Amino acid sequence: MSGESETEALDELARRRGFYFQANESYGGVAGFYTYGPSGASLKRNVEESWRERFVTREGNMEIDAPTVTPEDVFEASGHLDGFDDMLVECAGCGESHRADHLVEDATDIEDAETYPTDEVEELIAAHDITCPNCGAPLEGQRVEEFNLMFETTIGPGSGQPGYLRPETAQGMFTEFPRLKEYAREQLPFGVAQIGTGYRNEISPRNALLRTREFTMAELEFFVDPEAGGPDLDAVADVSLPLYPASAQAEDGEEYVELGPKEAVEEGLVAGEWVAYFLARSKAWFESVGVDMERFRFRQHLPGELAHYAADCWDAEAEVGGDWIELEGVASRSDYDLSKHAKHADDTFTVFKQYDEPKTVERATVEPDMAALGPEYGSAAADIASALADLAARDRSAFDGDEVTVEVDGETYTVEKELTGFEVTEETEAGRHIVPHVVEPAFGVGRAVYTVLAHAYDEDEVDGETRSVLRLPPSVAPTTVGVFPLMDKDGMGETARELAETLRQAGFDVTYDDAGNIGRRYRRQDEVGTPFCVTVDYEAVEDGTVTLRERDSTEQKRVDADALPGILADIRAGTRSFDEL
Numbered sequence: 001m002s003g004e005s006e007t008e009a010l011d012e013l014a015r016r017r018g019f020y021f022q023a024n025e026s027y028g029g030v031a032g033f034y035t036y037g038p039s040g041a042s043l044k045r046n047v048e049e050s051w052r053e054r055f056v057t058r059e060g061n062m063e064i065d066a067p068t069v070t071p072e073d074v075f076e077a078s079g080h081l082d083g084f085d086d087m088l089v090e091c092a093g094c095g096e097s098h099r100a101d102h103l104v105e106d107a108t109d110i111e112d113a114e115t116y117p118t119d120e121v122e123e124l125i126a127a128h129d130i131t132c133p134n135c136g137a138p139l140e141g142q143r144v145e146e147f148n149l150m151f152e153t154t155i156g157p158g159s160g161q162p163g164y165l166r167p168e169t170a171q172g173m174f175t176e177f178p179r180l181k182e183y184a185r186e187q188l189p190f191g192v193a194q195i196g197t198g199y200r201n202e203i204s205p206r207n208a209l210l211r212t213r214e215f216t217m218a219e220l221e222f223f224v225d226p227e228a229g230g231p232d233l234d235a236v237a238d239v240s241l242p243l244y245p246a247s248a249q250a251e252d253g254e255e256y257v258e259l260g261p262k263e264a265v266e267e268g269l270v271a272g273e274w275v276a277y278f279l280a281r282s283k284a285w286f287e288s289v290g291v292d293m294e295r296f297r298f299r300q301h302l303p304g305e306l307a308h309y310a311a312d313c314w315d316a317e318a319e320v321g322g323d324w325i326e327l328e329g330v331a332s333r334s335d336y337d338l339s340k341h342a343k344h345a346d347d348t349f350t351v352f353k354q355y356d357e358p359k360t361v362e363r364a365t366v367e368p369d370m371a372a373l374g375p376e377y378g379s380a381a382a383d384i385a386s387a388l389a390d391l392a393a394r395d396r397s398a399f400d401g402d403e404v405t406v407e408v409d410g411e412t413y414t415v416e417k418e419l420t421g422f423e424v425t426e427e428t429e430a431g432r433h434i435v436p437h438v439v440e441p442a443f444g445v446g447r448a449v450y451t452v453l454a455h456a457y458d459e460d461e462v463d464g465e466t467r468s469v470l471r472l473p474p475s476v477a478p479t480t481v482g483v484f485p486l487m488d489k490d491g492m493g494e495t496a497r498e499l500a501e502t503l504r505q506a507g508f509d510v511t512y513d514d515a516g517n518i519g520r521r522y523r524r525q526d527e528v529g530t531p532f533c534v535t536v537d538y539e540a541v542e543d544g545t546v547t548l549r550e551r552d553s554t555e556q557k558r559v560d561a562d563a564l565p566g567i568l569a570d571i572r573a574g575t576r577s578f579d580e581l
């Protein structure tokens, strides 16, 4: 199937079978907002649960649940207020808004247009005769502007306090760090995760769940000691990473490198063992929820694309509808976030790192003679005193001579050493405060759900008819099993209803269906990805055996109804397969 028809067929099935649809359609709907229907909400919940199990429970990490409305100060510190922009160009013809960088990328070989200044993007639009994708009018001469993607709100009545809907969940983990480090008993490394809603006022929402204005993210902020060693990469040695390095992209090649996590670090391709570790864990997780590994890669950010604080960043990408889309970013963020908050907030964003043995250290301090500094330097005296204190802590050798020079507000002052009260004392130190570095795997849940659906979607032929089928893994499928009586008579309906109830009580998502012929009932379940269907026929009423039909092969086997809970649990957990029954 071509890329476009794949996504069109999927969107149609998603509406019809209750996976997702445009929100508030009865009021005309607003672009970029989707409602997950019953099947989609269940699939999404299973994907989130599986993420939680993989990245929180099994890793021994913490999880928090922070508010989505956030005061302005937080985003001033994080840099979002100034820098969380996309490039906007509006069509003079039809008034439609577009991502200017995306239009340039579509029309040229440029892959990182978002890093170009707006005037250069305007020139590129003119040079390549780029037109409005909606109405075809030329966009030459239209202004390209930076547009901040955060939704603004007011907290409280009246003029209130300015606030924003969070564009990512990450800031919650950073602003609460002073408390979180206490729960971690200041022992690095430790991870804090959050699954929650993020909001971005996207200029041009499109491709269903891929670019929406409200979406669920699953993020892990992993705090590490930059001086300590990394994780044991043997634990993920069985995962090979399909890497698409920046160098291959620059040459415009499709040169993938398949390497184990350890080799990727040793060859200098992936900066840092923690990044390699999370790439491996991510790949295994994407595979477990049903992303097709033939259509999956890790793309390294190009140098211009990298945030200035980031040492390295890799995006997990999947091919959907002919395009590569970003599902997750794994970034090495250094101490950028915590240092920023330390500057703006009134708290400590460090951890106390204890030495193996207490150390004797020399400490240089000053105690300036203010009675002498005041008359000599006037209003600058207090600033000079604090500059002297900074200097003593930073560079003791500056006090070697008879005079000390400091700079305050661009002015240079020379102070007699005698007046500074400079002193060196010896102290015993048990440890010191360090700012942890952050490695962040950030996932978009909606994009993962959409990719899982797109990769699961298939059409084949059954009994001479084309069937649409979602080949979803049993662990994420919205319904685990459909239970049908052959007909609702001669005890078959009752037996089937009882079986459905037993399976529900055993914790399975069950659909009971007695409407229409059995082939049609199978087809309905195939379309929502139900991996198994159980049919209760005459024999079942007599001897307690039922037929178990597998979705993908459409093969049927007779099994004891009593054994079903065990069989289904094993298959969902991946410890037994249908073939082994």
Ligand SMILES: Nc1ncnc2c1ncn2[C@@H]1O[C@H](COP(=O)(O)OP(=O)(O)OP(=O)(O)O)[C@@H](O)[C@H]1O
Residues within 6 Å of the ligand: 168, 200, 202, 209, 210, 211, 212, 213, 215, 217, 326, 327, 328, 329, 442, 443, 444, 445, 446, 447
């Ligand atoms: N508008 C959106 N709709 C749905 N998911 C999104 C959206 N924006 C980001 N995400 C998801 O959140 C994850 C982390 O966000 P991040 O800030 O790294 O995205 P991004 O680089 O801004 O994405 P893009 O370049 O595609 O806009 C992304 O990998 C993606 O899965």
